[in-house]
Amino acid sequence: MGVLYLTYFTILGLIFGSFFNVVGQRVPKNEMLKESRSYCPKCGYKLNWLDLYPVLSYITLKGKCRNCKTSISPLYPIVEATTGFLFAYSFIRFGFSAELIVALLFTSLLVIITVTDLTYMLIPNVILLFFLPLLIIGRIVSPLDPWWDSLAGGATGLVLTAIIIIASRGGMGGGDMKLFGVIGIVLGLPGVLLAFFLSTLYGSLISGVLLLFKKIDRKKPVPFGPYIVLGALTSYFFKAPIIDWYLHLF
Ligand SMILES: [Zn+2]
Structure with missing residues (x-):
């Protein structure tokens, strides 16, 4: 049962990490509500569901845009993997307790701040x-x-x-x-x-x-x-x- 929960929290973290990338890139530019789908900043290619698997898409695309082959920042998969790890580790440390909520919120805040500060200072x-x-x-x-x-x-x-x-x-x-x-x-x-x-x-x-x-x-x-x-x-x-x-x- 433990492995099942651990897998669950890892996948939850990967998905949230993907979302935190979007939040961190868009909130400082006030673009959060502008465009619902992510796009390549170089050619404007709108990412489809095949491009949006956390970490896996980056690996299968070899870190390049499917359309124009511009390099995608490794920050994206690193943020996704790190969030997956932090969510899983929070569960290992605190189990199903009130502190787990604090841990998930706190790590989420810190991941988003890392994205905004690295991207926009x-x-x-x-x-x-x-x-x-x-x-x-x-x-x-x-x-x-x-x-x-x-x-x-x-x-x-x-x-x-x-x-x-x-x-x-x-x-x-x-x-x-x-x-x-x-x-x-x-x-x-x-x-x-x-x-x-x-x-x-x-x-x-x-x-x-x-x-x-x-x-x-x-x-x-x-x-x-x-x-x-x-x-x-x-x-x-x-x-x-x-x-x-x-x-x-x-
Ligand atoms: Zn492109």
């Missing part, structure tokens, strides 16, 4: 405002211990990022600050501090490697959102063992 308010009430309800149904840890976490997320924005003058933006506020509500105070530390760690490590291999330009701004997402996910799923390990160092 933007964390749209609409996305944050859509998930904020849902996550607050999630944290009421599945509260942290103590329950007010959500309030402390949210406030700390906002204040901490605000200080960094003022001190670094452009390292992070207002979108990052609001995102950290939402992340704090889900993770609580220790969790948001860990997420904050991990995002800056991931940011410096990964952008260091990318600079080394000249994959990014030192002078151009890089989106920080994906590092926040990585830090938040690590903290959400592995907060307890990491903090435990850290405390045993002394």
Whole structure:
């Protein structure tokens, strides 16, 4: 029975991941309701049902548009596969519990933010405002211990990022600050501090490697959102063992 549910959540994640690609690409351009079917940005070819299988379509099309053979961004299948994995992993961790709802909502928010920030260097308010009430309800149904840890976490997320924005003058933006506020509500105070530390760690490590291999330009701004997402996910799923390990160092 476990395998059946696991397959179910993986497929659910793949389908939602495909939808999150569309949301992440369209919401910043206000195109969400404009055209119901996805199309190739190069030749305008409207994708039919054969092109819309998550991950599988990308593999069978060898990453190219069926019509004009323009390369399709690997971001699409990566987002689909990652969402499939995150949904399945959330089920493994929490089973059928109230926390599973929080996990599915939280991972969904983080995946969409990754798409918008990588594509447009933007964390749209609409996305944050859509998930904020849902996550607050999630944290009421599945509260942290103590329950007010959500309030402390949210406030700390906002204040901490605000200080960094003022001190670094452009390292992070207002979108990052609001995102950290939402992340704090889900993770609580220790969790948001860990997420904050991990995002800056991931940011410096990964952008260091990318600079080394000249994959990014030192002078151009890089989106920080994906590092926040990585830090938040690590903290959400592995907060307890990491903090435990850290405390045993002394
Ligand atoms: Zn095309």
